[in-house]
Amino acid sequence: MQAFCYTLCLRMHPLEALKQNPFVLAPMAGITDHAFRTFMKKRGAGVVVTELVSATGIEYKSERTLKLMSFDPTQRPVGIQLFGEDPEILAKGAQVAEEMGCDFVDLNFGCPVPKVVKKGAGSGMLRDLPLMEKVLASVVKAVKIPVTIKIRTGWDANSLNAHEVCNIAYNEGITWVAIHGRTRAQAYSGLADWEHIAEIKAKARLPILGNGDILTPKQAVKRMQESGCDGVLIGRGCLKNPHIFMDALSLWRGEEPSQEFARDxxxxxxxxxxxxxxxxxxxxxxxxxxxxxxxxxxxxxxxxxxxxxxxxxxxxxxxxxxxxxxxxxxxxxxxxxxxxxxxxxxxxx
Structure with a gap:
């Protein structure tokens, strides 16, 4: 297992980690908790991210919210994903995450859940780019660690603005943009648009990670190669095949999937x-x-x-x-x- 784990307690910049292993455990609400992140890190995930954490919950010192942010050194590099709509509260939440010792803060602008969107958070912020710009500026200024963001291709098919978001992110010093290849209107229906992700990557001035419908190791490597992305996020695929990260990494390196780990x-x-x-x-x-x-x-x-x-x-x-x-x-x-x-x-x- 150690071949797939970075040195314990080593603080590694997430971009350096991507160069070694570009296969990232996608944040999933109710799934990527402390236990599952540790479990998947041992099985080859290059970078892991917490499930969605409310910046407002941090502000009110919610015990449940703070528990969602817990991690251990074996998970490094580990990011804490925050959501919210208030620049000041998000900045304070990012500072708490930094104080807890995480390697980077990830801001969620992709969640399509109505109770999140109606407040202007999650993918709701794709409709208010001036506010997003304020959020990014506020959070980046508040912390010394890298800040990344996760978005969708746009609010709906008539407002695909991921490229514009990437320009804002670049100007505000964001480390990478992860793009789920669906609009908010699609939620989780249809197929992720990897051609659009590739188009955005070709124009982007900062690293881009792709996300959506990666269910096998071969798909993970194929998406990397065809899109030109700097990394890919794997979510549902690891829930039925926890070996997907180590197998994808082997294929990406031009090796046969390891037989060291029995499919037990x-x-x-x-x-x-x-x-x-x-x-x-x-x-x-x-x-x-x-x-x-x-x-x-x-x-x-x-x-x-x-x-x-x-x-x-x-x-x-x-x-x-x-x-x-x-x-x-x-x-x-x-x-x-x-x-x-x-x-x-x-x-x-």
Whole structure:
């Protein structure tokens, strides 16, 4: 595993990390928590980012919000992703993130969720670029660490303004722009527009990361090569194949995927359980284990019935017995490619 982990406690600039490993764990609400980031970092993710954190929650010192920001040194380089609409509050939130020791702050201008957008935050700010400019200036001035942003291609098909956003970001000293290849109006429907991402990358004066519909290692490398992006964000793809980062990195380096790590989903699930138990209470542990067991089962015989039974379990022991029985039964059978099917559409910007 250590071949895929950077030296513990080493503070690495995120751009330097991208040069070594351009495959980034995309921030996903309710998924990329402390436990999952540690789990995926061990499995080859080059850079990891927290789930969405409210700058207003930080301002009010919400215990739940501050917990979302926790990380450990094994996750470096790690970014804390903030959302909000007030430049001053976002700047203060970024300062708190910096004080906690993260490697960079990521600002979310991509979240399409109505309760976020109606306040002008998330992808809502794509409709108010003067305000976005103020936010970027305020946050960059407030911290010494790098600031990155995540956006969509625009609010809708008639207002594709990602290139304009990239120009603003460059002028304000933003380190990179990650672009989800859908508009806010699309939410998670249709397909990510990688041709548009490539067009923006070709014109951009700062590093660009692409995001959207990367479900296999080959897709990750292909998107890197065809778009010219400096990195790609992988979200849903790692939920059914936690090996996607290490395999993509091997392919990107011109190597065959490593056989050092057996495709042992029972071992993977037990490792993840250990990480979740260490950071979550009993109730959240049950929720997370059911979700991840369901996702890990995708593409294997009997997965549909397994998922149905899984969400009917009443206790932790019953859940674990069922999961262990299923993952033992599949052994090291090759996972079926289900990239043509809808899978977990939602959860991130």
């Amino acid at each position: 989903y029972l071992g993977l699930f037990l490792d993840l359980r250990e990480a979740i138990v260490a950071h979550c209470d009993e109730h959240i542990t049950g929720i997370q284990l059911r979700k991840f067991a369901a996702w890990f089962s995708t593409g294997y015989p009997g997965a549909s019935q397994f998922r149905k039974n899984l969400f009917q379990t009443k206790s932790h022991d019953e859940l674990m017995d069922l999961a262990m029985e299923f993952f033992k039964s599949i052994g090291t059978i090759e996972q079926e490619d289900t990239s043509h099917e809808e899978f977990l559409m939602g959860g991130h910007g």
